[in-house]
Amino acid sequence: MKLDRASGILLHPTSLSSKYGIGDMGPEAYKFIDFLKRSKQRLWQVLPLNPVGYGWSPYQSPSAFAGNHLLLSIDILREEGLLTAEDIGSIPPFPEDMVQFPLVAEFKDRLLRKAFAKFNTGEKSPAYEAFREENAYWLEDFVLFMALRRHFGGLAWNSWKRAIAFREKEAILYYQKNLHEEIAYHCFLQFKFFKQWTDLKRYANAQGIKIIGDLPIFISYDSSDTWANPRLFALDDRGNPVKVAGVPPDYFSETGQLWGNPHYDWAEMEKDDYQWWRKRFEYLLKLADFVRVDHFRGFEAYWEIPAGESTAVNGRWVKGPGEKFFFTIRRYLGELPVIAEDLGVITPEVVELKEKCGFPGMKVLQFLAEEELERESGEEEIVYYTGTHDNDTLLGWYRKKILSQLDSPESGHNEEEKCWEYIELVFCSRAKWAIVPLQDVLCLDNEARMNTPGTVDGNWQWRFREGALTSGLEKRLALLTLKYQRYRER
Structure with a gap:
């Protein structure tokens, strides 16, 4: 992938200014895009847009596909008639410069359920039905997973009743019937997320701004993907991880980083030409113009840690799928607009893989x-x-x-x-x-x-305060961008 000379800003949407306690896909996001345009920036990089998981991290998501419903704009839902001022009521005094995730999650869930109640009484639009049909390959498992998680009090899937934890057909049918309302709620959230984000991306692109998305190499063990596709992961007969992911000691940590994500069974994934990965890339490229592939070196070799270790020190390097993986994805999807996150322990083999794939790296x-x-x-x-x-x-x-x-x-x-x-x-x-x-x-x-x-x-808590994006800041950034030829009119 060849790059044009340009510059941009890294800012996750949760960090946008908002009176609702967390940045969202509403008016402030559009104002931020306007700021980028006026300051001559052409790139907006975000972190993973997936639902947050352990520690409120977007890198520990319960889904590799779903969107973070906490990013849904209350203002847009109100414009659509799904919420009223009375529904919203008094807004808690959220801090201006940080996200208090537990309070925000409780506040937004209450409002989103009210919006869903109104949505659910009306006739479903063709767009909604089309969204469900086009995304059934991940959506059906995810919405059932989220309904089950609530039903079982937030327990990880391997602590559910055995029949549903191991997806016995009768159990699936039973819970689909008995949890149909909660399942529909999560379908609604994903439909609205996809609509709000694609509208925002369309606006950004119209202003000459490209979105750089983020694809984490690993996913959370407690995810719909692991639950629905256990054969694709290195799990034992009881569904527990055998080896987990992390990185060895480095600049960031003397004991390494123990991420705890289950490793993939790459041999099993290769049997269907990495179909799960192909769908993942394809879906993310609907939400972003470019994709930063997190921990790119893990495709050449990854750090494997025995499950149960308390640090990442006692791991070992294991060969990854290498160039075959990316060439297979490319055969189905064409050229990949990928940025390789090649930081950390980088060997000549990692550099060679990046160069063979033609991906730009990072500094x-x-x-x-x-x-x-x-x-x-x-x-x-x-x-x-x-x-x-x-x-x-x-x-x-x-x-x-x-x-x-x-x-x-x-x-x-x-x-x-x-x-x-x-x-x-x-x-x-x-x-x-x-x-x-x-x-x-x-x-x-x-x-x-x-x-x-x-x-x-x-x-993951930081937010910028209202009024931080001043005209002086805008002008200074624009002048610097023009000085070094990082902007040209479309």
């Missing part, structure tokens, strides 16, 4: 030594970041790694200007794409960090 300013910052690598087909969602903010990093080592607080450095100097280093580089988290453009400290790998609490 992160925060990982470079001080002497490397000013030295241009010469790489063009690459995406250059000041930081990713797993990094500290640029200001937080500067304070810890640069200010403490090279300068003193009395040295007269303006921290905001220093952040912009680093942003300019990324923009002036030969890298075709330059992407900056919004936290770095706003010059926020480490309290605005999105995620700290190896931890559970306090992640």
Whole structure:
């Protein structure tokens, strides 16, 4: 995939400003796209759009396909007549700069069930029926899974009654009949998610903004995909993982990262030409123009940890499906607009796989030594970041790694200007794409960090405050973009 010279912002939709406690796909998302256009940005990168799971992480989702219903816009549902001001009532005093997920989930679930009640009394539109039919291959399992999860009090699927945990036909029919209302509710949520997001993407594309989506390599054990397709995963006869995913000790953690996701049975997946993966790519490319493939190195070789370990230290490298996997996907879907997340332990074999596939990789300013910052690598087909969602903010990093080592607080450095100097280093580089988290453009400290790998609490919560996207910020970003030829009129 060849890249045109451009720049953009990394911001997950949950981080948008909103009076409802969490960013959503409503008016503020459209305003953000307008900000991107006026500031001459052409790319908007998001994290996985799937429902959040353990630790409220979008990388621990109960589905590889479904959308996060917490992103549904209350304002749009009201415009459609599915909610009234009386339905909404008084809005809790949510904090402006963070998502309190338990409170938001409870608040939104109450409103979304009211919207569903109105939707369910009317005649179903052809668009709704078409959505159900076109997405039946994942939707039917997911909506039943979510209904069952509620029915069994939130227990993981391997703790349900054995008959339904192992999908006996009679049990499936029984619960489909008895949980039909809850099943319909989750169908409604997914239909509305798909409609709101595709409308938003259409608007972004009309403004010259392309969406970069995110495809996690692994999925949660407690997911509809694992429950519905156990043969595709490395599970024992009781449905428990035999080996789990993670990464060895690295920059982020001395004991590695124990993600806990079940590994795939790649030999089994190869038998039907990776059909589950083909559908996954195909569906995500309806929601995004480009896809960042998370942990790309895992397709060359992955870190396998025995189930039950408390850290990722005692793992081993196991060969992945390699180029055969991507060439098979490409045979069915054509060229793949993929960005390879090639950070961490990268071997020559990983580089070779990336080059054979023709995927651009990634570079992160925060990982470079001080002497490397000013030295241009010469790489063009690459995406250059000041930081990713797993990094500290640029200001937080500067304070810890640069200010403490090279300068003193009395040295007269303006921290905001220093952040912009680093942003300019990324923009002036030969890298075709330059992407900056919004936290770095706003010059926020480490309290605005999105995620700290190896931890559970306090992640994924950050939101920007109303009024943060000023005309001055817009102008400064636009001037920098034009200065380094990262924008051209369509």
